[in-house]
Amino acid sequence: MFKELNPLLHSELRLAVMSLLISVEEADFVYIREQTRATAGNLSVQIDKLNNAGYVKVTKTFKGKMPCTICQITPEGVKAFEEYVEALKSYIGI
Amino acid sequence: MTEKESLQLISQMIQNTQKRVEKNCGTPFLIWGYTTVFISLAIWFLLRETGNYQWNFLWFALPIIGFPATLWVSRKNESMVKNYIDRVVSYVWIVFGVSAFFVSILAMFYRVPILFMVLLLMGMGTALTGMIIRFKVLMIAGFVGLASSVSCLLVKGENLILVFAAIFVIMMIVPGHLLNRAASKK
Numbered sequence: 001m002f003k004e005l006n007p008l009l010h011s012e013l014r015l016a017v018m019s020l021l022i023s024v025e026e027a028d029f030v031y032i033r034e035q036t037r038a039t040a041g042n043l044s045v046q047i048d049k050l051n052n053a054g055y056v057k058v059t060k061t062f063k064g065k066m067p068c069t070i071c072q073i074t075p076e077g078v079k080a081f082e083e084y085v086e087a088l089k090s091y092i093g094i
Numbered sequence: 095m096t097e098k099e100s101l102q103l104i105s106q107m108i109q110n111t112q113k114r115v116e117k118n119c120g121t122p123f124l125i126w127g128y129t130t131v132f133i134s135l136a137i138w139f140l141l142r143e144t145g146n147y148q149w150n151f152l153w154f155a156l157p158i159i160g161f162p163a164t165l166w167v168s169r170k171n172e173s174m175v176k177n178y179i180d181r182v183v184s185y186v187w188i189v190f191g192v193s194a195f196f197v198s199i200l201a202m203f204y205r206v207p208i209l210f211m212v213l214l215l216m217g218m219g220t221a222l223t224g225m226i227i228r229f230k231v232l233m234i235a236g237f238v239g240l241a242s243s244v245s246c247l248l249v250k251g252e253n254l255i256l257v258f259a260a261i262f263v264i265m266m267i268v269p270g271h272l273l274n275r276a277a278s279k280k
Binding site: 005010011012015016019020022023024025026027028030031034035036063085088091092 | 106
């Protein structure tokens with residue numbers, strides 16, 4: 001029986017962001033952009049969607065005089081990510 | 095995106111975050127290493143020349159210089175990403191730093207082998223950091239410092255300070271430079 005894949009996570013960029021954040025405590029926007037090779041505009045829209053879903057916490061701060069956006073995965077985000085991986089396993093047959 | 099592509103993407107992103115050493119991560123070791131060595135040599139010289147034991151209060155210049163300098167450098171080189179290793183390493187140094195400070199305060203009121211204890215604590219912190227970040231040179235230097243701390247119980251007089259400074263060169267300055275070099279190569 002196949003489990004349904006969470007549509008919010010089953011998108012390349014959003015999944016990449018969640019996969020990055022699951023293995024770190026926090027990461028700033030520039031780092032995520034470098035790792036995912038996404039454009040700033042697209043990444044910003046996708047992070048907003050994850051933030052609205054409660055999967056990612058976004059904190060806007062300053063590093064010296066430069067504005068800085070810090071992203072952290074939330075417990076809801078971790079749970080959604082684990083469920084997504086479980087669903088993936090049912091498709092691949094692990 | 096197929097299910098296999100999803101899994102590949104997840105594992106690739108997780109792999110990307112598995113950093114071990116980062117640019118300038120050896121700098122705190124250099125700050126504390128050089129500050130300790132310079133202050134030790136200054137105290138050794140002043141004690142030898144004047145014989146006035148009040149010069150021992152100069153040891154308190156160590157945290158006065160070391161803490162702000164470390165904070166300033168870590169803010170300047172603040173990483174774009176923080177993982178669990180960063181958190182564990184900072185906790186290790188909070189515990190060992192507070193312990194060393196506590197022992198130093200204690201030494202003002204009781205007769206304790208302060209240089210031996212500081213070396214022992216710093217050796218433990220260095221070896222643990224080396225193990226956590228998986229940098230062998232740092233780990234070995236930490237254990238060397240830890241083992242050599244015994245020499246502070248054997249050497250007597252002002253020359254004890256010279257031994258203390260020499261161990262700090264091996265335990266912090268040498269691995270600090272090697273750590274920075276390894277990080278910039280990466």
